[in-house]
Amino acid sequence: MTASPSADLTGAVLRPVRGHHAFEACVEQLATAIRLGVYPRDTVLPPERELAERMSVSRATLREAIAALRAAGMVQTTRGRGGGTVVLHRPRAPRASAAAALKGRTPQLLDALAFRRVVEPGAAELAAERDLDEATQRMLRDCLAAVGAAESPADHRQCDSRLHLAIATACGSRLTIAAVTQVQADLHDMLQAIPVLAVNIDHSNAQHEAIVAAILAGDARRARRVMSEHCADTAALLRGLLG
Structure with a gap:
């Protein structure tokens, strides 16, 4: 797995979320970032702390959002030293x-x-x-x-x-x-x-x-x-x- 080559674009799609729908907003923003290629396939998402701070949510909410992306088959997470959340989503041809x-x-x-x-x-x-x-x-x-x-x-x-x-x-x-x-x-x-x-x-x-x-x-x-x-x-x- 490789680091994202588009780290400077993170701010283009990830912004502080407001209101009572923080979980849904996190899922939407992260999924959009992946679909648009800010985080291409086989790259690693930024650390949880960085993502949570950028979107102004708790790390618990951020983890729930990442879990939703895992359930959708968009990412895979490995724990421990050298672990992280890797993008699995493959861009699709027009259909x-x-x-x-x-x-x-x-x-x-x-x-x-x-x-x-x-x-x-x-x-x-x-x-x-x-x-x-x-x-x-x-x-x-x-x-x-x-x-x-x-x-x-x-x-x-x-x-x-x-x-x-x-x-x-x-x-x-x-x-x-x-x-x-x-x-x-x-x-x-x-x-x-x-x-x-x-x-x-x-x-x-x-x-x-x-x-x-x-x-x-x-x-x-x-x-x-x-x-x-x-x-x-x-x-x-x-x-x-x-x-």
């Missing part, structure tokens, strides 16, 4: 049944696509305006490289999500990070329901490269423009194929 799972969610998903065209270009613009430290620049480059090196459509989908979460993290706004995380979760569900198109992946990868280059160059206007085009292209593809 026909995924389209049926979207039934009744059309208004929510259309709204998510519209919201994405507002929030993600803004995140890219903010990231380009900031003086990014070396660790953040490296995170962006590493996530971009992982998208290009993905060996399967399912791996590409997770790497794509990680890159968008990395861009949101680089913008430095917690509210924006939370918004992009929700948008990416909805987007993941929709993309699972359409065929993988090589031409679209090539086009998307070229846009990703342009977005990251603009951010690293501090070109906020170009970063916003290319991200806006990227979001619009994805929305058009989804509206066409999902009806």
Whole structure:
């Protein structure tokens, strides 16, 4: 088992939970982090103390949430020296049944696509305006490289999500990070329901490269423009194929 290569993205999906539904909120956040590839298969989740502190829950609640993920077959925990909770979840290729799972969610998903065209270009613009430290620049480059090196459509989908979460993290706004995380979760569900198109992946990868280059160059206007085009292209593809 290996340490997670995406530790810097933990803050993009794990936030303090409130109210009387801490257990359910922990399960949702951790499962989302795993589905979106923040914690890829065969990597180890952060220590329980760190996760509990980040989500502002007791370690007992955190353990119950991890137990639920074990019951769902998403993780496996070993105790003792050198132990930890390892991600078992394997990203799935798009499937026909995924389209049926979207039934009744059309208004929510259309709204998510519209919201994405507002929030993600803004995140890219903010990231380009900031003086990014070396660790953040490296995170962006590493996530971009992982998208290009993905060996399967399912791996590409997770790497794509990680890159968008990395861009949101680089913008430095917690509210924006939370918004992009929700948008990416909805987007993941929709993309699972359409065929993988090589031409679209090539086009998307070229846009990703342009977005990251603009951010690293501090070109906020170009970063916003290319991200806006990227979001619009994805929305058009989804509206066409999902009806």
